[in-house]
Amino acid sequence: MKELTFSDIEAMVREDESRVLEVKKTTGELNAGMCSGCAFLNTDGGWLLFGVTPALKIIGQDVSDSTRQEIAREIRKFSPAIDLSAQYVDVPGNDGKKVIAIWFPASGPAKAPYTYDGRPYFKVENTTTQMPLEMFEERIKIGNPKKFSWEKTTSDAFDSRMISSKTLTDVLNGGINMGRIPKSASTLRYTLSRLDHFKLRDESGKLTNAAIVLFGKDPSRTFSQCKVRLARFEGNTMDEFRDQTVCYGNLFEQYDAVVEFCQKHMYLAGKMELKGRIDTLTVPIDVVREASLNLLVHRSWWSDSRTPSVAIFDDRVEFINPGFFPAGTTPEDFIKRPHSAPINPTIAEVFFKSGVMEGWGRGLLNIVNECKAAGLPAPEFEIIPDFVCLTIRFKEPLRPHLSGDNGGQDDPINDPINDPINDPIKGLALEIYRIIKANPGIKKAAIAQKINRSEATVKRYAKQLSEAKLIEYKDSNKTGGYFVK
DSSP states (O other), rough: OOOOOHHHHHHHHHHHHTTTTTEESSSHHHHHHHHHHHHHHHHHHHHHHHHOTTTOOOBBBBOOOHHHHHHHHHTTTEEEEEEOOOEEEEEESSSTEEEEEEEEEEOOSSOOOOOTTEEEEETTTEEEEEEOOOHHHHHHHHTTTTTOOTOOOBBOOOGGGBBHHHHHHHHHHHHHHHHHHGGGGGGSSHHHHHHHTTTOTTTOOBBHHHHHHHHHHSSGGGGOOOEEEEEEEEESSSEEEEEEEOOOOOOHHHHHHHHHHHHHHOOOEEEEEEEEEEESSSSSSHHHHHHHHHHHTTTOOOOOOOEEEEEEOOSEEEEEEEEEOTTTTTTHHHOOOOOOOOOHHOOOOOOHHTTTOOOOOOOHHHHHHHHHEEEEEEEEEETTTTEEEEEESSSOSSSSHHTTTTOOOOOOOHHHTTSSOHHHHHHHHHHHHHHHHHSSSHHHHHHHHHHHHHHHHHHHHHHHHHHHHSSEEOOOOTTTTEEEE
16 A cells, blocks of 8 residues: 555545545544444445544644554454554644545455444445345355355255256256266256256255255245346336336246347347348447356345345346355456356356356356457446446447337337337237247247246237237147248
8 A cells, every 4th residue: 555645635635425435523532433344344445534623624633653553453353353453644834734544355255245343334425334144144144155145055855856857857958968067967867966067966965055046946935035026117117118028937937038038028020131130239249149148147145135136228238136246356357267166066067067158267258259249338337235236338329229210120020029028018919820830839828937937928829819810829729830821
């Protein structure tokens, strides 16, 4: 830390008290000042200045040996122990009075929290407050992942009946096709032996938390935080919803739901080329997939109240997940020199073996490169307390394209649908049509699963599509399916 000058103090004070600056008139407020210092350590770091009035007038104070000893004594009350040093800066023309300045570096959410005199504090905007017990315990566990690993924690309440055989089969087949899982895995009949390819049981054979969130039939019954919120807002604020849903499935089902929701609401336009119709998204699909993986694979789990979310606006999409970057790193570190440092290594390993994710940590670099190639602004990363937000801004707003105005290049489905179905429903009807077109003979239940809606909803919109003579139902009620006309 460089030696401060009086000019440095003046520059800091001109910025006013903030999330990273606290001023006290004298060391008579030493205890309150150190509480703020503890909050700095547990949040974004900051300066503590003694000798500055609440009106931000620099007056300094007398400093004796007793003053220095008192400060040193209070610094020793921090736990874990930390090397902090006070600087004493002369106030010109004020009879030897000094400003006392102490810098408190940020520890980051990936480290165990600091306490002062046995209590933890953190910053909410520019206010110092005592850290809630839930946050304190969560950071203790996150700060010692070898001792407190959420994904490796086991429970007697978990058994193979809670595992989705369909998800497990799909993941095994995907891994076998990618050469990441031996072909012999396809011959195994029992759920537990198939799970062993992913090391999701402890030495006594109990299933881990990771097994449930990765392959569970309904993991949110056990873990309320195992869900993802999806929303399409009207305009560029959160004042009004156009569409919203919550996916409660396992992580692979959530991944599919996030990608499909983005495809549904970020459809840009279609154009005819020699090879046929080409549909594009406002954000490249590979960016959507990478961002969705980051959202789900690298999230933190200790808090029951924090969940990932995707918010789509007219001008941008935001992927927000509870979590943090590894201690001492920034997003730029992973972009400049990609490397793998997953917060949840077991969950990340399963996604890698499934073939959905790579294992080299190039996700952020790929997002940046794909956005650049598509002519989009550079992705924005914002780290807020206990959350990471990735924002991708669009070249053009979504609204015109969602209303069907894309230069008259839509396929014939748009004309008959635009009139009988209003805007909020039209997008879903269009999505159902495309699903049927891509999957001839698909059944109502399968469509409902793909769009994360009820079968009754599918039946209602399928009826409208049938009346518009765009689709038809063939064969009997029990064995039939939908086809595009």
